[in-house]
Amino acid sequence: MASIEEIASALHAIAKPGMKPKALRTAIRQKYPDVTKKEVVRAAFYALTEPSPAQHGAHDELHNFALAERIAEDNADEVLRVSKLKKKKKHAADSDRKTPAH
Incomplete structure (x- = not known):
């Protein structure tokens, strides 16, 4: 056992x-x-x-996978939707900070 x-x-x-998540499970089960x-x-x-700095994008996918698999199936879509909204808000806030003020 691994x-x-x-x-x-x-x-x-x-x-x-x-x-x-299904692709991750399939890949792990092959190994x-x-x-x-x-x-x-x-x-x-x-x-x-x-997390490895080189795997930053994969870090988000692992987080979403772990959350989606841990919660009940009927709540998975809602949690991922909220996660995506938070990500969009964070991205928008980061963009606002990078814009120079005149």
Whole structure:
């Protein structure tokens, strides 16, 4: 059985920006066929505790994956929608700060 650290490392290597949770699960299960969904979710949260700067885009995808898999199916769309709204607001706020004041 693979350790959480091994699965987390594999998640970091596999996760790409825009990747769907189902694609992440499929890719991990190809590498670790006996891994449970619970172990994958725990590994995703573990992977978030020490993100690699090169994997910044994947960090967001791992976060969304871990949240979506941890909550009930009927609430997953709502949580991801809220996450996307927060991301848009943050992006807008960052853009406002970069605009020079005249």
